Amino acid sequence: MYVYTLPLSHSRLKLQNGKIRTSCYSNRSGSLRRSVKIPSSTSKSWELTFIMLTVSDGGRANFTCISAQQPGLKDEDDTPRNNLKKALDSAPPSRDFRGVLKEIVRNKYLEVAQMKENNSIFSLKKALDNAPPSRDFRGALKVSYIRTGSPGLIAEVKKASPSRGVLREDFHAVEIAKAYESGGAACLSVLTDEEYFQGSFENLEDIRNSGVKCPLLCKDFIVDVVQLYYARIKGADAVLLIAAILPDIxxxxMLKICKKIGxxxxxxxxxxxEMxxxxxxxxxxxxxxxxxxxxxxxVDISITKKLLEGERGEKIQQKGIIVVGESGLxxxxxxxxxxEAGVKAILVGESIVKPKDPIQGIRKLFGKDISA
Structure with missing residues (x-):
């Protein structure tokens, strides 16, 4: 589905009596009228959140309801639907990449809406019973750091990125993953975003089923708890949560749910x-x-040093947090x-996926063989 790059239109409506007619308005798109049925007691009031998906040539907006929630009722599996709006509204004035990030996150909400049509939270929870056993992602990084004396490597299985384009034309996810493991990677990061990184959940699942023992990070733009369950079922041992697109709540x-499902x-x-x-x-x-x-x-790797100096670094040590360095390595x-700044693990993609032999790419990156 093509998504128009338009300002996000968000509408909240309070509804009662099960089935009513509603209107949503956008400054670019006129209005859309539709019937909405609330699957619950008609005596309950509900709050619906709509998000604008596309605008037709005639200017009529297509909306989808992404949340139907009783006001005041909290459920740990129901992430507030206004988090994208908060994240976008609080963002600094748009420049090149910030605009790309907004587009990526907006598109991710559309993907999630489709995911939720095909996978209810109930069905995903039930499927957890058959999910692969969870492996200790954090523990693997600690063991690698002790064994090699260098930051534990989270090697990224990544074909492309918005900034660099295609990194590797001859891309075979399982072969690359196995090479990373042979080269001494402690964990693997598998891109699952299709639109901007040419990744897939199929790659994640294939790597998990291939016999690779490294714990796997599902690297995507997480905006909804349904993605956590889906990643776990597909074989992930860890997920990425990005502070730039998620409010604290x-x-x-999500941290609570992650802990609960492994x-x-x-x-x-x-x-x-953000720190x-x-x-x-x-x-x-x-x-x-x-x-x-x-x-x-x-990219400026001095950012890592800057964020780990002084009181922040002390708090990190007190909390026992493992810091992972990302980008520009x-x-x-x-x-x-x-x-030296305090990093005990690194997440690296470009510098090791581009070489024909990823094992040699890892050795060049570290200046030594970390597989022994």
Whole structure:
């Protein structure tokens, strides 16, 4: 489905009596009238949230209801649907990548809406009984750090990115994953976003079923708890939660669900504000520092050092958090720099997936063989 790059239209309506007619309006699209049926007691009042999907040539908007919730009723499996609006409204003025990020997240909401049509929370919870056993993602990083004396490697199975385009034309996810494991990777990160990174859940599932023993991180743009259950069922041992697109209340709720269903959570920050927010949340055990500026798309590994200095670094040590360095790591000097700053794990994609032999790419990155 093509998604128009338009300002997000969000409408909330309070409904009663089961079936009524409603209207949603957009400054670009006129209105859409539709009947809505609430599957519950007619004596209950409900709050519905609509999100605009597309706009036809005639200017009529297509909306979908992404939340039907009783006001005041809280459910840990029901992530507040206004989190995207909050994230976008609080974002700095749009420049290159920030605009791309908004587009990616908006598109992810559409994917999730489709996912929820095909997979209810109830059915996903039931499917957890047949999910592969959960493996210790955080523990694998700790063991690797002790064994090699270098940050544990989360090697990324990634074909493409919005900034770099296709990184590897000859891309075979399982072969790359096995090479990473042979090369000494502690864990693997598997891109599952199709639209912008040419990844897939099929890759995640295939790698899990291939005999690869490394714990797997499902790397995607998580905006809804349904994605947590889906990732776990497909074989993930961990997921990525991005502070730039999730409000604190959602991260707290998702951390609880991750713990309950056997997922580790790598929480990613990009700047001081996000770092301070996350250090105020209990339960974070893995904290990723992305050295990529979300506004300019430039990479500066000194960001890692800056965010780990002073009181922030002390809090991280007190909480026992493992810090993961992300983006801009290409040489042994880069690895040594972030390790000295306090990093005990790194997530690397481009510098090891582009070489014809990923094992040699890992050796070049670390300046040594970390497989022994």
């Amino acid at each position: 959602d991260i707290k709720r 997922l580790a959570a790598l929480v990613e920050v990009h700047d001081e504000n 301070d927010r996350m250090l105020g949340i209990d339960g974070i055990e893995l904290l990723g520092i992305n050295n990529r500026d979300l506004e300019t798309f430039e 290409f040489t042994p000097d880069d690895i040594a720099y972030v390790q």
